[in-house]
Amino acid sequence: MSKTRPSLRPSLQGYVLLGPALIVYLLFAVYPMIDVIRMSFSSWNGLSPQAKFVGIANYRAILTQDPVFWGALWNTLIWTSAAVIIPNLIAFGVALALNQNIPGRSGLRIVFYLPVIIASIAVATIWKWMYDPFFGLFNGLLTSWGLTGWIMDWLGDKTVALWSVFVAHVWQSVGFSMVLFLAGLQSVSTTLIEAARIDGAGRWGVFRYVTLPALVPTITVVFVLSLINSLKAFDIVYGMTGGGPAQSTQMLAMWAYTQSMQLGVFGRGAAVSVVLLLITLIVVIPYMRWMFKREDMGR
Secondary structure: OOOOOOOOOHHHHHHHHHHHHHHHHHHHHHHHHHHHHHHOOEEOOOOOOOOEEOOOHHHHHHHHOOOOHHHHHHHHHHHHHHHHHHHHHHHHHHHHHHOOOOOOHHHHHHHHHHHHHOOHHHHHHHHHHHOOOOOOHHHHHHHHOOOHHHOOOOOOOOOOHHHHHHHHHHHHHHHHHHHHHHHHHHOOOHHHHHHHHHOOOOHHHHHHHHHHHHOHHHHHHHHHHHHHHHHOOOHHHHHHOOOOOOOOOOOHHHHHHHHHHHOOOHHHHHHHHHHHHHHHHHHHHHHHHHHHHHHHHHO
16 A cells, blocks of 8 residues: 655645745845845945945935925825825726626726726827827817817926826726726625615615625725825826926936936935835835724624
């Protein structure tokens, strides 16, 4: 009688299966992050064979001497606050509508999701043309409607440029959150919904006491992903305005790129990136801990 070979312990088997993905993650995510932190304490122009250690000089420079940093930080905070709320509220409403049995539901889902699969730089090109002050779609429509007083240079006026770019971002990002909300809505237990209706709950009661609590994990995921993506906003802003006019649409991620790749001050660019990383961690980690604790209490 042949002896069966003993199987790996479950914990060891888990590490074996996780190993390849963990190695890739450490190599392409963790190591570059550590290297950027190291570079933020150095002075390097991208060409010298060695970087010079300068301590916290780069942080002191961006916080006290950089005329763009604080404006970029403020724009990033405004963008992030709006991007976490506005597109997700629209996406949630669209998901609720498309979760109903309405004609053409599948086609409408595709239409709303299509902007997500378009490259951000292509979206920037499309919307940049529509915002063109002379030949663009929006000013052309305003002219045809007789609303010439509303015509403006949408991307050239620093009072509206940031919000003009943000509209393009909303158009592109709604579909992604919509799909996540749809998945969450379709996972809500129909048994609980029917039980609530039998107990006399109306549509609002079912939504408030059954649907919304069941969507807490989905809302957490959508919030975290939206927060991270909005904090590192780069390509659509770079493609539409390049940070202008007068740095009115400058973002921290784009300013880190400009410092490093265009101005050749890699240490300061790395310092800006580290500040952006710290802001992300400060916001995301407490929120996720609170949400996980809330989920554990609800079990």
